[in-house]
Amino acid sequence: MKQVPWVTRVRRGLTALLFAVVAITLWTPSDSRAEYGDIVINNYADAAGMRPAIFPHWFHRIRFRCKVCHADLGFQFKAGGNEITMLKIIDGQFCGACHNGEIAWSVENCDLCHSGKPNTPTQVHESTIQKLAVPVGQGGSKK
Amino acid sequence: MTRRISTLFLTVFATGLLGSAAAIAQDAKGKPAAAAAPAAAPAAAAPATAPATDVNRFNRLLKPANQRNLPPTQDGIHDPASEGTTALMPPLSAFETLPRSNAGNRVNWVKALEDRAINPRWDRLDPNAVPVVMDLNIVREVKGSMPDVVYPHKQHTEWLDCSNCHPAIFIPQKGANQISMAAILLGQKCGVCHGKVAFPVSECRLCHSKKKDGPIARTGQ
Numbered sequence: 001m002k003q004v005p006w007v008t009r010v011r012r013g014l015t016a017l018l019f020a021v022v023a024i025t026l027w028t029p030s031d032s033r034a035e036y037g038d039i040v041i042n043n044y045a046d047a048a049g050m051r052p053a054i055f056p057h058w059f060h061r062i063r064f065r066c067k068v069c070h071a072d073l074g075f076q077f078k079a080g081g082n083e084i085t086m087l088k089i090i091d092g093q094f095c096g097a098c099h100n101g102e103i104a105w106s107v108e109n110c111d112l113c114h115s116g117k118p119n120t121p122t123q124v125h126e127s128t129i130q131k132l133a134v135p136v137g138q139g140g141s142k143k
Numbered sequence: 144m145t146r147r148i149s150t151l152f153l154t155v156f157a158t159g160l161l162g163s164a165a166a167i168a169q170d171a172k173g174k175p176a177a178a179a180a181p182a183a184a185p186a187a188a189a190p191a192t193a194p195a196t197d198v199n200r201f202n203r204l205l206k207p208a209n210q211r212n213l214p215p216t217q218d219g220i221h222d223p224a225s226e227g228t229t230a231l232m233p234p235l236s237a238f239e240t241l242p243r244s245n246a247g248n249r250v251n252w253v254k255a256l257e258d259r260a261i262n263p264r265w266d267r268l269d270p271n272a273v274p275v276v277m278d279l280n281i282v283r284e285v286k287g288s289m290p291d292v293v294y295p296h297k298q299h300t301e302w303l304d305c306s307n308c309h310p311a312i313f314i315p316q317k318g319a320n321q322i323s324m325a326a327i328l329l330g331q332k333c334g335v336c337h338g339k340v341a342f343p344v345s346e347c348r349l350c351h352s353k354k355k356d357g358p359i360a361r362t363g364q
Contacts, residue, residue, distance in 0.1 A: 033210050033211075033213050033217070033219045034219055034221070035234050035248060036247040036248045037339065038218075038220060040220055051222055054220060054221060056231075057340050058234055058237070058250070059232060059234075059237070061252070061263060061302075061340075062237060062261050063263055063264065064263050064264050064267070065265050065274065065302045065303070066302045066307065066340075067265060067302065067303055067304040067307065068264060068265070068266065068267050070303070070304075070307050071304035071307055072266075072267060073267070077307075077335050077336070097267065098267065103267065109227070111225055111227025111228075111230075112227045112230060113227075114227065115225050115227040115228045115231065116220055116221060117219075117220060117221065117222045118222065120220055124339050124340075125220060126247075127338055128328055128334065128338030128339075128343065128344050129328075129338075
């Protein structure tokens with residue numbers, strides 16, 4: 001199958017764009033210093049006067065495989081996409097499936113989860129898109 | 144007269160030194176550059192630019208090694224004023240015993256599992272449950288110069304359930320999915336996890352791992 005020349009040109013253009021994007025990805029701006037995969041959850045916390053919650057993937061994946069949370073407990077692959085609230089947590093859903101005083105320390109340890117800097121938006125720290133977004137001019141933007 | 148001048152000079156000099164010491168202490172990187180400058184200058188400049196950085200420093204954008212795996216109090220997203228933050232585990236103390244890698248958390252999670260350096264649970268309650276690992280490689284031919292992509296089910300099913308990928312992210316049929324680097328960089332397909340939690344996109348060769356069989360030259364490409 002012969003290819004039309006403009007298709008090739010478009011493809012070359014896209015590849016060039018891709019490499020530019022990758023190049024930017026590899027040079028991380030220096031203000032993202034938190035652990036890869038740390039998730040800030042802040043749909044409601046700021047508005048309710050609590051610090052945003054921070055979920056550390058590295059810490060939990062040493063103890064559980066992804067399947068436990070993302071298949072069995074039903075966490076969607078989307079930061080802030082699960083609409084977690086304290087009521088759900090004390091009823092044993094989401095974080096509350098483990099942070100119940102049986103598997104892990106329970107909910108009265110507010111500050112261990114609510115440890116984010118106030119006004120930090122919901123994000124996956126160090127994600128590709130976050131790294132790409134910063135040079136475009138919105139430091140620490142929503143993922 | 145001369146004595147008074149020298150006392151005055153000494154006081155100014157001492158203040159300057161103290162100021163620069165403070166500036167150096169503030170500078171997380173502890174770069175010696177500040178000390179070389181005239182003593183009074185950094186003291187004056189310090190309030191304006193807190194992390195005193197050299198405009199012509201070697202790496203302008205690359206994150207220096209000493210800013211990786213920082214403890215929660217210094218990582219920029221945790222609130223250092225919160226008591227909870229100081230109670231959290233510093234990542235490096237956990238990673239000390241794990242095999243390292245060049246990106247992401249700088250932990251080679253595949254090897255950590257293989258070597259049994261970690262033994263994360265497959266079930267929330269049962270520490271003895273084991274995953275059903277499926278050893279099936281899918282080779283995806285790549286147009287252009289990059290080596291072909293080998294997608295290994297083995298390393299994935301160690302961590303994940305089939306339902307994590309099938310059918311929402313990938314239709315379980317070889318070649319039925321259109322995947323491109325652009326989509327991956329935008330957080331779709333492989334990029335749902337790679338570039339977020341699993342090793343990042345910068346590690347090209349982990350995915351592009353199969354040398355092309357035939358000659359690379361494809362006319363018309």
